[in-house]
Amino acid sequence: MKKKRILVMLLCIAMIGTALLSACGAPEPEEPEPAPANALTGETAAEGYDEAAGGRRIAAFVVENAPDARPQWGLDDENYSPDIVLQGEVEGGITRTLWFYADYEKLPEIIGPTRSARPPFIKFSELFDSIFIHWGMSHSKGDYVGASTVFKKDDVDHINQMTLDDQEGMYGRDTSRAVNVEHRGIINGSKVPATIANEGIRTEPNEYTKLCFNNVAEPVSETAATQVGVTYSSRAFEGTYWKYDEADGMYHSSDFDNDFARENLLVLYDDTEYITKEGYQGPGSAGSVTYCDYKLAGGKGQLFSKGTVKDIEWEVVDGKLILKDPATDAATAQAANDENLAAAKETVKADENAEWPVYNKYTIVMPENADEMEEEEALANAYVMQNLNKGKTWIGWISKNNGGSVTAH
Secondary structure (H helix, E strand, C coil): CCCCCCCCCCCCCCCCCCCCCCCCCCCCCCCCCCCCECCCCCCEHHHCCCHHHHHCCCEEEEEECCHHHCCCECCCCCCCCCCEEEEEECECCCEEEEEEECCCCCCCCEEECECCECHHHHHHHHCCCCEEEECCECCCECCECCHHHHHHHHCCCEEECCCCCCCCCCEEECCCCCCCHHHCEEEEHHHHHHHHHHCCCCCCCCCCCCCCEECCCCCCCCCECCEEEEECCCCCCCCEEEEEECCCCEEEECCCCCCEEECEEEEEEECEEEEEEECCCCCCCCCEEEEEEECCCCEEEEEEECCEEEEEEEEEECCEEEEECCCCCHHHHHHHHHHHHHHHHHHHHHCCCCCCCCCCCCCEECCCCHHHCCHHHHHHCCEEECCEECCCEEEEEEECCCCCEEEEC
């Protein structure tokens, strides 16, 4: 491969630190390393991220979304709303949510109503090497492979209220709502760290998905999308609807019986299969349930941010979620990065006290054998990661083969 250096930053935050140069005879500045940041939101220490959390694993909580469960405890918490909320269909046309926190030492006072685990949610949580926290699980029977089997097969670290010797009092029941008992299970957020320690669960993360972010928020395209409606499948009996507010730069939804706001909306179209399990309430029972199983097959997607929308692509590579920018080829991205780097160096030369501006606008992932290729060939076989804007994200996981759809204008 030609000597010209190609800037490659895998799954990281495109952010530049501060470089101060002496008044005269200043050496050429070295390219600074990215500042530590929240892998789920892009926020740095200057924006409230505790860098110590980078040494702890992400925690994922299963939270119900049936009408009687709303408004969920902790969803719109002023200080500790989830970093990412994944919403997908489970069974009977209803959706359930999975909440991700980059720092399980900073949680709402109460999270819930927490519910049982389903295989697709477990699989998605594994992309982030998450500690999976739930109340019960589905069990295998017939053609249906339940959560109980996935936990064992994938060796997933999880905490289940049904089997936990809850020394710390992490789980509880709320008594303030006049709803059935299954809608009142809660998690006491302050008890989570001690419970993880008591269970002897690994706390240092292995490799996991780290999303890419813009340093400065910007529209993702020139296509306006200020109202967004998501239908999960032809079987789902309700959707999720969002409206963009230019005043705060966020999308808002009232479908959770509160004012729930996100900087980014990410829609992932996936293959789904409906699998019916007979006698799901135990031996001899007549009831059946049809589960919605997501395949994590990758494909098309859409990113909504700053009142705009962009088509993207996604896939799972080596156990990580990859978001691709199909609109920008790697050669163009590299040229833009080089141009920004040159401008950054000139800025520093002109002002000895200048702060480095952002230069790595694009994150380029090169082929594994790039060193064996000419530069043009390597770039032709590379791809560009899709940046999100810094902040919190809602992911709508919908069916591409069973009637999932999005309307936006």
